Amino acid sequence: MSAPSNVIDFVVNQVNGVTGLADLGLESVPNQYIQPPEERLDNGNIVSEESIPTIDFTNWDDPEVAESIYNAATNQGFSPHAEATLEWKDHLQLVYASEEKAKEYWPAVCRDQALEYMKCAEVLIRRLLKVLLKKLNVKDMDKAREHVLIGVMTLAFNYYTPCPNPELVSGIGRHSDISSITVLLQDEIGGLYVRASNGDGWIYVPPVEGALVINIGDVLQIMSNDRYKSIEHRVVANRSKTRISLPIFVNPAPDAIVAPFPEVLENGEEPKYRQLVYSDYFKYFFSKPHDGKKTIEFAKI
Numbered sequence: 001m002s003a004p005s006n007v008i009d010f011v012v013n014q015v016n017g018v019t020g021l022a023d024l025g026l027e028s029v030p031n032q033y034i035q036p037p038e039e040r041l042d043n044g045n046i047v048s049e050e051s052i053p054t055i056d057f058t059n060w061d062d063p064e065v066a067e068s069i070y071n072a073a074t075n076q077g078f079s080p081h082a083e084a085t086l087e088w089k090d091h092l093q094l095v096y097a098s099e100e101k102a103k104e105y106w107p108a109v110c111r112d113q114a115l116e117y118m119k120c121a122e123v124l125i126r127r128l129l130k131v132l133l134k135k136l137n138v139k140d141m142d143k144a145r146e147h148v149l150i151g152v153m154t155l156a157f158n159y160y161t162p163c164p165n166p167e168l169v170s171g172i173g174r175h176s177d178i179s180s181i182t183v184l185l186q187d188e189i190g191g192l193y194v195r196a197s198n199g200d201g202w203i204y205v206p207p208v209e210g211a212l213v214i215n216i217g218d219v220l221q222i223m224s225n226d227r228y229k230s231i232e233h234r235v236v237a238n239r240s241k242t243r244i245s246l247p248i249f250v251n252p253a254p255d256a257i258v259a260p261f262p263e264v265l266e267n268g269e270e271p272k273y274r275q276l277v278y279s280d281y282f283k284y285f286f287s288k289p290h291d292g293k294k295t296i297e298f299a300k301i
């Protein structure tokens with residue numbers, strides 16, 4: 001079977017998605033999905049000596065838990081440049097504005113489960129942020145801070161359909177999230193990689209039953225004036241299995257002002273980032289293809 005003559009129209013406008021494309025039984029993926037060779041992930045750039053830490057949160061009051069979270073959040077490298085290709089995934093995003101709005105607008109098929117999950121996750125998110133802020137000397141989460149750190153939470157459903165040429169495409173191109181933090185639930189298939197600390201290779205993030213993946217996003221990097229580093233990550237496609245992941249993006253409200261915390265600059269440290277309105281950062285991120293950690297340059301002084 002050959003690809004439709006207008007792939008974007010078939011996938012996007014006719015709402016067939018990548019899954020509809022794959023269902024045509026193509027022998028090879030359309031050109032629009034093929035990544036340039038330097039962007040492909042192979043055994044040559046996978047780092048196996050390094051792994052990501054798994055932290056047990058059962059005992060929140062243990063200072064060692066706080067220390068592990070802090071260490072995990074301060075470690076990240078840099079990235080080179082990227083080309084624009086389409087991603088091999090379909091997705092749905094549910095914005096959590098309020099419980100009433102969620103009940104009104106979210107699809108009935110998953111509404112109750114999604115709401116329950118969001119409520120549980122919110123408890124974890126608040127605790128995590130508290131630990132991370134404490135290390136920055138930011139003592140309380142007042143309304144203004146809440147507006148910027150947990151202004152809008154969005155639950156996304158990523159659906160990575162099997163791909164006939166997984167080595168040529170990208171499930172999601174390399175990027176850092178533009179959240180404060182992202183809490184990700186992945187199924188047992190695997191496919192997520194994060195940048196190794198040398199800034200060059202990639203580390204596989206194995207699915208761990210009962211564990212969530214926590215990513216630091218650009219907003220926390222900006223607000224911590226680089227104490228915390230947002231993590232560059234990517235997803236590879238799978239030849240035979242469907243993979244599902246559910247990230248919660250914990251984002252500022254659109255009108256929130258993002259800037260380094262005064263507490264971080266207290267000792268005369270120079271701010272590395274300017275003040276910006278989050279909606280401008282958001283628009284900038286979506287105005288271009290994923291390009292590693294380059295979005296944050298937009299906020300740099």
Ligand SMILES: O=C(O)CCC(=O)C(=O)O
Pocket residue numbers: 156158172177184186191192233234235244245247
């Ligand atoms: O599917 C994953 O594991 C990661 C998804 C992701 O990075 C994103 O949606 O921003």
Ligand SMILES: [Fe+2]
Pocket residue numbers: 175176177233
């Ligand atoms: Fe992401």
